[in-house]
Amino acid sequence: MVKRRHFIHLLRLLLVFAGMNALWYVAYLLMNHAILPSPGAVYKAMFQLGAHDVALNVGYSLMRITEGVLLALLLGLLAGLLMGRSPFWNRILDPVVYLTYPIPKIALLPVVMLFFGLGETSKVLMIMLILLFQVIISVRDGVKAIPESTYDVLTSIGASTMQKFWNVTLPGALSVILSTIRISLGTAISVLFFTEIYGTEHGMGFFIMDAWLRLDYPEMYAGIMLFSLVGFVLFLLVDVLDYRFMKWRR
Amino acid sequence: MSSLKNNGLRINQLHVAYQNGQLALGEMSLTLPEHGIYTVIGPSGSGKSTLLRAIAGLLPGYEGELLFNGRSVHDKDTLIGLVPQNYGLLPWKTVKDNIGIAMRIARPDGAGRGRREQDRQIMHWLESMGIAQLAGRFPLSLSGGQQQRVAIARAFAILPTLLLLDEPFSALDAITREGLQQIFIDNWQAHPATTLFVTHDVEEAILLGQKIIIMLPGQQEPPEILDNATVFAMKHSQKRESDEYFEQTKRIRKVMMEKW
Numbered sequence: 001m002v003k004r005r006h007f008i009h010l011l012r013l014l015l016v017f018a019g020m021n022a023l024w025y026v027a028y029l030l031m032n033h034a035i036l037p038s039p040g041a042v043y044k045a046m047f048q049l050g051a052h053d054v055a056l057n058v059g060y061s062l063m064r065i066t067e068g069v070l071l072a073l074l075l076g077l078l079a080g081l082l083m084g085r086s087p088f089w090n091r092i093l094d095p096v097v098y099l100t101y102p103i104p105k106i107a108l109l110p111v112v113m114l115f116f117g118l119g120e121t122s123k124v125l126m127i128m129l130i131l132l133f134q135v136i137i138s139v140r141d142g143v144k145a146i147p148e149s150t151y152d153v154l155t156s157i158g159a160s161t162m163q164k165f166w167n168v169t170l171p172g173a174l175s176v177i178l179s180t181i182r183i184s185l186g187t188a189i190s191v192l193f194f195t196e197i198y199g200t201e202h203g204m205g206f207f208i209m210d211a212w213l214r215l216d217y218p219e220m221y222a223g224i225m226l227f228s229l230v231g232f233v234l235f236l237l238v239d240v241l242d243y244r245f246m247k248w249r250r
Numbered sequence: 251m252s253s254l255k256n257n258g259l260r261i262n263q264l265h266v267a268y269q270n271g272q273l274a275l276g277e278m279s280l281t282l283p284e285h286g287i288y289t290v291i292g293p294s295g296s297g298k299s300t301l302l303r304a305i306a307g308l309l310p311g312y313e314g315e316l317l318f319n320g321r322s323v324h325d326k327d328t329l330i331g332l333v334p335q336n337y338g339l340l341p342w343k344t345v346k347d348n349i350g351i352a353m354r355i356a357r358p359d360g361a362g363r364g365r366r367e368q369d370r371q372i373m374h375w376l377e378s379m380g381i382a383q384l385a386g387r388f389p390l391s392l393s394g395g396q397q398q399r400v401a402i403a404r405a406f407a408i409l410p411t412l413l414l415l416d417e418p419f420s421a422l423d424a425i426t427r428e429g430l431q432q433i434f435i436d437n438w439q440a441h442p443a444t445t446l447f448v449t450h451d452v453e454e455a456i457l458l459g460q461k462i463i464i465m466l467p468g469q470q471e472p473p474e475i476l477d478n479a480t481v482f483a484m485k486h487s488q489k490r491e492s493d494e495y496f497e498q499t500k501r502i503r504k505v506m507m508e509k510w
Binding site: 149152153155156168247248 | 334343344356404
């Protein structure tokens, strides 16, 4: 029964994918111009890319995203938990978050580039900056949403602060953390693209812009497809985490 | 005399105030002997829950003394098994893990037992509550009665010195409640921890307590204490039909009519 449902789900996804390709093909026929190659030409270009080349570019992009996301999670969790559990720290940090949240972080790209150069640091920092505030706010609200009474039994048997953190605060806030990651991954991937068009010769953003400069449109679209695939795989990963840790909600 | 007799839970001139100075619990003193079980009944706002929370160490401040066998109840040696009204289970842990984590935190030394021994004990407690088949389930997938059984199993499993129950059966329907009262008293008789049982149900107070502490509204008068040894000594299934039970009901109702 479950297998069958999964099968139908997969079939529907494949059908939608095929439909989108069909639309693309129709658009290609209508435009009849080099700037929109046919799906066939793009897939052909994709399979002509060297495995080493693809692995290198995807690998660089994944590494930057992973570093940025982990850094944002680490700092965001710390600040968010602090603000969620301690009224004192919330009073101090809340105005900071409130004032800095509306700044469009992507506008800080030149600043980050000035301070940290054009290398890896500025790329990872940019991704981190974009995610950090969302993580802080959602972790704080997630922690605050845990009813005080959830801690009662553990408190009454003398649980330490760390024991309460591992057994109540973290698992209680995990669902909001996961949904924040899910939402902010999309943003992170967009920012990654921006940061990969300067100061690097690796990464999906570089690959796409390079193909564009060489007027190699099939390869450019192949790059966009690969980039999307990377995003898709990352989303699946979050789904797997969700399935693993959120069993209790079903 | 009471200063010499330090056997059990001694509540000495306890009173608790809210931050605005208003009393949450008027002054009360009480001695609950070790391995005794008293029920606490009272109208809402009379400080029943406050009393339990003070003993459980969940209140930041209170006046007076709370001693168990002569030492503070918040001492490391006094282990408290709390059964809150909302069951207090961690929704992200399975039934088995909910009990396991409480056991590990309550007795970190583990008394030399390994994982397997702990699992065995958890299963023993689940069996005695009649819910062994639920060990792998998550609390949100259980009914209220099942969750309450888990909460009680958890409280017994840590082998507490003091067992505190805060209206544990109030959210349950009458039939489930009666079944659980029977299971509870059976388990308590097998492992008689010193117990305070808060309830708002007159029947339950008479069925489960050796003495009945009747809290009064207004935080001014000390609670009335009613001896219930005769009913308590009967077989649980026969208590409801006995004359003494009716007498006790009448006595409590009289206090309720006059003072509540």
